[in-house]
Amino acid sequence: MGDGRLEVDAISKRYGDVVALRDTTFDVRAGELFGFVGSNGAGKTTTMRIALGVLAADSGAVRWDGSPVTLETRRHIGYMPEERGLYPKMKVGEQLVYLARLHGLSASAAQRSMTDWTERLGVATRRDDDVQNLSLGNQQRVQLAAALVHNPSILVLDEPFSGLDPIAVEVMSGVLLDKAAEGIPVVFSSHQLDLVERLCHRVGIIRGGQMVAVGTVDELSAGGATEMVVDAPHAPEGWANGLAGVTVRRREGARTVLELGQGADDQAVLAAALATGPVTEFSRRRQSLTELYRNVVNQEAS
Template sequence: MLELTGITKAYGGRRVLDDITFTVGDGRMTGFVGGNGAGKTTTMRIILGVLASDGGAVTLNGTPITAADRRRIGYMPEERGLYPKMKVLEQIVYFGRLHGWNAEGARRNAVELLERLGLEERMDDTLESLSLGNQQRAQIATSLVHRPELLVLDEPFSGLDPIAVQTVQQVLADAAADGAPVLFSSHQLDIVERLCDDLVIIAGGTIRAAGSRDALQTEFGGAVYEIEVGGDIGWLREQAGIHVLDFDGGRARFEADTDAARGAAVARAAAGGDLLRFGREHTTLAQIFTEVIR
């Protein structure tokens, strides 16, 4: 488990990170979201040791993270950092060897990854000859070629078309399924919501919310409910303590003054024998994000 505790960072007297505290669990996909300048990249660079924090601690499995630990991290920066004149396969192998793999093992890993990422026909092409989306796939391969025990990815889905997004999602999900903690940032909230197990929301250098996706949807979601019955649900408008937002035939969205009022409405629908569906309205990550940083 990766854990950040009380991380602070300031530049010229301006604090850009203030008491950053969150965890990334083994086998968990953690989405790290925030606006431009919120502190995501600075936090990631501190995890990697590229920047030093002014205070706080980064630990891996309960002990301070070391240079040896960081060699086992797969990192992808937001800015592309590959060699444009170098062939794709050659440089993926090169990065694998930098992390300690021998030539044969690094090549085997690189070929497998490039095939999974849909670049098998471009292995012998130079990076600069690839589209921006394919360059992004190659960069993702460099972060995975040494089979890291932890992944830290800054905007891994940037520039990818929908098919490529699905491919990369599966590759990252497989890494998590093998037990690796995965921390990734993205401005594409729909992808984060679909892929992540946990969320960390940062704004102005502070953590505004952190926890499992389901827990945050419950905590920050509005108390709007959806109900569907087999007949007409017009009676719900006359139900005490219920405020119908909209309805169409047997479907309705409503708010309730109290849990008792909500329960009475559901009980009435069930007593009629035609209750088909009832639940809290789904709250999107975009709605949670907007509410949290407001």
């Protein structure tokens, strides 16, 4: 029995003079939601295609449960491509049954799975409609059903949330969380960093074909500056100026947002705030994934 882990080990890919990926390495563990973020052209889709075996890497390896990914392994991957891959003139139900059968399900199991997933994803009333006649949001739901209908052991989803309305985002999020809870490794790319931060156990940031940061948001924030939010309603402008290692970032009404550098003493900050009168909030604020992403990408670019 393996450990249910998908490993991408030092894969590189070049197109002529263009380096698409350079020694890209990360893993997605059993029961984990892994968010893959980076700008357009950073290498996310290329990485996913290599993981699926659609593209061959120039070097490096992709392993599942410690063994190289084979054609048989690929039958157990649920993939949602960014450019979407449904047959526009085929009925939703027929298409999902066909895809399930292609992955090895029996006719009855395929029918049952199609019924379950179209109900779960809110497109049960559209089973007899051609895909091309569905709204973009419903096409997305059917595309997710196509990635799930064969009961995959791994999920690889390229921009699954793009173009979805808030209700569909919640449905999609719930499905991904449920799949991870079943012990399935789930990797998805997204430009919606707030969503990645809310859903994912770990995050990988890719820039220019290289993984520049991998870890939980807490781990990635650990090296960054600490922000403090102080709400001191009677504090005059400039009350925190001159405190060692403290930079005033901005005022938000009565609140002051401070950055604490090396050697800054949060108790000295609190004392200075209390000297102005009551303090109604005094809290540390973790960097958001959006801020982390901006810092990492800017550092690398400079």
